[in-house]
Amino acid sequence: MRKSMPGLALAIATTLVAPAQADIVSLWDFNSPVADANTSTGNLLPALGGGTAATLGGVTASFSAGTGSSDPAGSDDSGWNTTTYASQGGGDKSRGVQFNVSTVGLKDIVLTYDLRHSNTSSRYELLQYSLDGINFTDFATFDGDAGDTWFNGRSVDLSGIAGVNDNASFAFRVVATFAPGTGAYSSSNDGSNYATNGTWRFDMVSVSAAPVPEPETYALMLAGLGVVGLAVRRRSRT
Ligand SMILES: [Ca+2]
Ligand SMILES: [Ca+2]
Helix, strand or coil: CHHHHHHHHHHHHHHHCCCCCCEEEEEECCECCCCCCCCCCECCCCCECCCEEEEECCCEEEEEECCCCCCCCCCCCEEEEEECCCCCCCCCCCCEEEEECCCCCEEEEEEEEEEEECCCCECEEEEEEECCCCCEEEEEEEECCCCCEEEEEEEEECCCCHHHCCCCCCEEEEEEECCCCCCCCCECCCCCCCCCCCCEEEEEEEEEEEECCCHHHHHHHHHHHHHHHHHHHHHHHC
16 A cells, blocks of 8 residues: 555646646747838747747848748738758758747747748758757758648657757757758759759747746645655554
8 A cells, every 4th residue: 555655646746737838939920020011021030939040051041921821910921031052962951040949947849830942942851959059960851842832830849858948058950951861952843953042931930838847836746745645654554
């Protein structure tokens, strides 16, 4: 009987911690903060929460229409249009975009984004994450197998990687990568050739997370364990 009590105590303590609700903590919609009826003007600051967005490895960027993304903006919807990718056969994983978002106080990180591939852009996207803002780890490859097409709701769940949580240096990248098992980029449109001036247009880049339990919650949990322990001892005496 006494052996089963720690499990029981843990179960009771667990119920004291309310299930964490995942919410969007940072969001880039790339739209002008004040709508100006011009999709070639936009904003690199997040529409919600904090963080930075930057191009990587010589990529250049501008704003163009986000029409076709999941952005609910009825008008003045911009996307972040990136180009100047690496020459065919070179610079694998070196060019794309990078977002830095502190996850201090947060866990269960999920990333989502919409991306429009042009006909001549790299068909394959690689999502990488970083725990120190310097070294990046490959996590997921996506196939953009159509040209001039939006791929909405790309999503990766990083909740299984403990180091991502509660980390001021967390960052992620989406970079162009060679076709799997080859040393060359594929074009998004089968009938086109890959070209450095192909474009990837991002929209609705979001980071969702749940709060890590506050210290008070841990205190409450430990208090709960103590109460249960006391009850066990009392019962064992009678
Ligand atoms: Ca605008
Ligand atoms: Ca937008």
